[in-house]
Amino acid sequence: MGPMERLKMAPVVILSRPQLGENIGAAARAMANFGLSDLRLVSPRDGWPNKKAEAMAAGAAGVLESARVYPATEEAIAELNLVYATTARERGTTKEVLTPAEAAKRLRAATARGEKTALLFGNERAGLDNDEISLCDAVITIPTADFASLNLGQAVLLNAYEWFRSADETPPARIEHGPIHRKPTREELLQLFAHLERELEASGFLYPPEKHGNMVRATRATIHRARLTYQEVQTLRGMIVALAKGKHRVKKDG
Amino acid sequence: MGPMERLKMAPVVILSRPQLGENIGAAARAMANFGLSDLRLVSPRDGWPNKKAEAMAAGAAGVLESARVYPATEEAIAELNLVYATTARERGTTKEVLTPAEAAKRLRAATARGEKTALLFGNERAGLDNDEISLCDAVITIPTADFASLNLGQAVLLNAYEWFRSADETPPARIEHGPIHRKPTREELLQLFAHLERELEASGFLYPPEKHGNMVRATRATIHRARLTYQEVQTLRGMIVALAKGKHRVKKDG
Numbered sequence: 001m002g003p004m005e006r007l008k009m010a011p012v013v014i015l016s017r018p019q020l021g022e023n024i025g026a027a028a029r030a031m032a033n034f035g036l037s038d039l040r041l042v043s044p045r046d047g048w049p050n051k052k053a054e055a056m057a058a059g060a061a062g063v064l065e066s067a068r069v070y071p072a073t074e075e076a077i078a079e080l081n082l083v084y085a086t087t088a089r090e091r092g093t094t095k096e097v098l099t100p101a102e103a104a105k106r107l108r109a110a111t112a113r114g115e116k117t118a119l120l121f122g123n124e125r126a127g128l129d130n131d132e133i134s135l136c137d138a139v140i141t142i143p144t145a146d147f148a149s150l151n152l153g154q155a156v157l158l159n160a161y162e163w164f165r166s167a168d169e170t171p172p173a174r175i176e177h178g179p180i181h182r183k184p185t186r187e188e189l190l191q192l193f194a195h196l197e198r199e200l201e202a203s204g205f206l207y208p209p210e211k212h213g214n215m216v217r218a219t220r221a222t223i224h225r226a227r228l229t230y231q232e233v234q235t236l237r238g239m240i241v242a243l244a245k246g247k248h249r250v251k252k253d254g
Numbered sequence: 255m256g257p258m259e260r261l262k263m264a265p266v267v268i269l270s271r272p273q274l275g276e277n278i279g280a281a282a283r284a285m286a287n288f289g290l291s292d293l294r295l296v297s298p299r300d301g302w303p304n305k306k307a308e309a310m311a312a313g314a315a316g317v318l319e320s321a322r323v324y325p326a327t328e329e330a331i332a333e334l335n336l337v338y339a340t341t342a343r344e345r346g347t348t349k350e351v352l353t354p355a356e357a358a359k360r361l362r363a364a365t366a367r368g369e370k371t372a373l374l375f376g377n378e379r380a381g382l383d384n385d386e387i388s389l390c391d392a393v394i395t396i397p398t399a400d401f402a403s404l405n406l407g408q409a410v411l412l413n414a415y416e417w418f419r420s421a422d423e424t425p426p427a428r429i430e431h432g433p434i435h436r437k438p439t440r441e442e443l444l445q446l447f448a449h450l451e452r453e454l455e456a457s458g459f460l461y462p463p464e465k466h467g468n469m470v471r472a473t474r475a476t477i478h479r480a481r482l483t484y485q486e487v488q489t490l491r492g493m494i495v496a497l498a499k500g501k502h503r504v505k506k507d508g
Contacts, residue, residue: 030408035399059403094435094483101419102426142415143424145289149313154284157408158415161396165355170397172356181348229348 009111011163012038012118013156014076014083016132019045019124025056025064026153027121032060033157034164039067040076045123073120073132081115082107085128085136086155088148096138100159103140104166119159124152175227184230192233193220199244263365265417266292266372267410268330268337270386273299273378279310279318280407281375286314287411288418293321294330299377327374327386335369336361339382339390340409342402350392354413357394358420373413378406429481438484446487447474453498 013031018024018041028039041048048069057064070076077083084103098106107117120136122128133139142150142158150158184192197206197216206212228236267285272278272295282293295302302323311318324330331337338357352360361371374390376382387393396404396412404412438446451460451470460466482490 029403029405032401033398033404033408058405059401094429094486096427096429098427099424105426138427143418143422144287145418147286147313149283150287151283151312154287154408154411157411161412161415164397164399168397170353172359173350173352173392175348175350232348 009114009116010036010038011107011111012040012080012116013160014040014042014073014118014120015044015123015152015156016042016073016076016120016128017045017123018121018152020152021046021050021052021054022056023124023152024050025053025058025060027156028053028057028063028067029060030153030157030160032057032063034160036160036163037063037066039063040118041067041069042073042076043071044069073135077118077120077135079116080118082110082117083120083136084118084138084140085120085122085133086140086142086159087122087127087133088141088150095133095136098138098140100140100142100162101166103138103159104162107163108166119156121152121155181229181231184228184233188230188233189223189228192223192237195237196240199240203244263368263370264290264292265361265365266294266334266370267414268294268296268327268372268374269298269377269406269410270296270327270330270374270382271299271377272375272406274406275300275304275306275308276310277378277406278304279307279312279314281410282307282311282317282321283314284407284411284414286311286317288414290414290417291317291320293317294372295321295323296327296330297325298323327389331372331374331389333370334372336364336371337374337390338372338392338394339374339376339387340394340396340413341376341381341387342395342404349387349390352392352394354394354396354416355420357392357413358416361417362420373410375406375409435483435485438482438487442484442487443477443482446477446491449491450494453494457498 013027013036015024015027018027024041024044031037031039044050046052048067049064053064054061068076084098084107103119107119110117119140120128120132122132140159142155144150193216196219200206200219206215226232267281267290269278269281272281278295278298285291285293298304300306302321303318307318308315338352338361357373361373364371373394374382374386376386394413396409398404447470450473454460454473460469480486
């Protein structure tokens with residue numbers, strides 16, 4: 001399976017009896033941001049296509065154009081292998097309840113096995129009914145604070161985000177070092193230390209002598225923590241030159 | 255620090271020069287869902303308060319009511335210790351770029367040290383300017399697919415979600431077992447196996463004899479995988495009785 005085929009294997013998003021075009025558009029936009037493209041609508045209240053959906057989808061018009069409409073949930077899920085229902089609250093039936101992150105992990109695993117997967121969302125007013133939930137493998141509930149009032153577009157967004165995140169390799173933290181932003185070598189850093197300490201010594205800042213070692217070490221620690229680029233090391237040395245010159249000038253004047 | 259004080263320590267959300275009331279309302283709603291309550295607005299374009307924001311906030315009116323308005327970003331962040339700027343794209347400056355998950359982890363750690371933290375969002379049209387970014391400790395960029403077009407409310411939602419998630423203890427997968435949904439004991443499960451196998455034997459299903467052991471083990475594996483509740487075990491036994499009765503009736507009739 002190539003990367004394009006894998007992309008097509010992203011979960012289908014099914015909206016059951018959605019009411020507001022705005023929410024359908026918001027769902028499409030959320031999907032496109034996170035690599036989902038197959039949208040299915042079960043009897044949308046205001047018909048299809050829908051101008052308000054198009055306005056809200058912004059650049060994600062392609063998702064709306066290829067969306068398919070079905071008369072009933074059974075038909076929308078017919079050829080799929082794994083379907084998760086999203087619900088806001090517990091429903092009494094004894095179904096497995098997953099977090100979006102756990103669901104995304106399982107959807108990835110199913111996709112890797114070649115299964116077709118989907119996320120099923122209920123409408124704005126009533127969510128999914130119990131019959132629709134009974135057609136699904138498990139339920140996804142988004143953990144929230146006591147105030148729990150996510151709208152349809154928000155629920156699609158968070159699930160789409162978790163799907164993308166489950167295979168995303170973005171490093172948690174990074175600093176972009178372009179050609180002019182390379183890290184300094186240790187020698188360049190040691191030259192900075194020597195330059196700064198020489199001028200601080202000359203200025204009388206490193207006083208009294210018994211504290212000299214501690215003060216120098218503390219200053220070096222500060223500089224290390226800043227993780228300077230080569231460019232920033234050069235800028236800092238320029239600052240030291242300028243400030244030291246000023247001091248000498250004052251001395252000469254005085 | 256008690257739980258209420260900790261809640262108050264959730265990051266402040268600062269919207270810099272927001273344009274549409276709808277987006278301010280969506281941000282407030284996103285915040286309330288994930289336990290954030292301190293909203294600050296830097297010179298909102300359409301003034302404050304804003305009817306459209308109230309309509310969009312749904313039940314999160316409290317967040318809007320306590321929102322404070324500032325003339326400039328510098329004043330909105332003045333008493334804070336750690337501020338992350340959210341941006342959609344790289345900005346050339348050599349700042350650390352964090353994922354929302356990593357940022358949430360660091361915000362939690364700062365909060366635990368007693369620091370006041372914030373998430374700073376730019377406006378719908380232009381995002382944050384470079385001067386505003388230069389006031390912040392680091393940048394958060396939400397990883398997306400090639401189509402990257404999250405609106406302001408969506409960006410607030412995903413960051414608020416990650417904040418909540420970073421301390422959320424919801425188990426990834428669970429089955430709600432209420433008093434009537436307790437797990438069966440092993441004895442109850444073994445009785446089910448015995449009952450089913452006895453009836454399958456009598457019906458001639460477990461044939462030929464040399465495959466008997468494998469068929470029984472495969473059926474037991476299926477039942478284990480279903481992780482039945484006590485209630486479901488009872489229901490299944492009722493089904494076996496009903497089906498077996500049918501068979502006996504047919505025999506008697508035949």
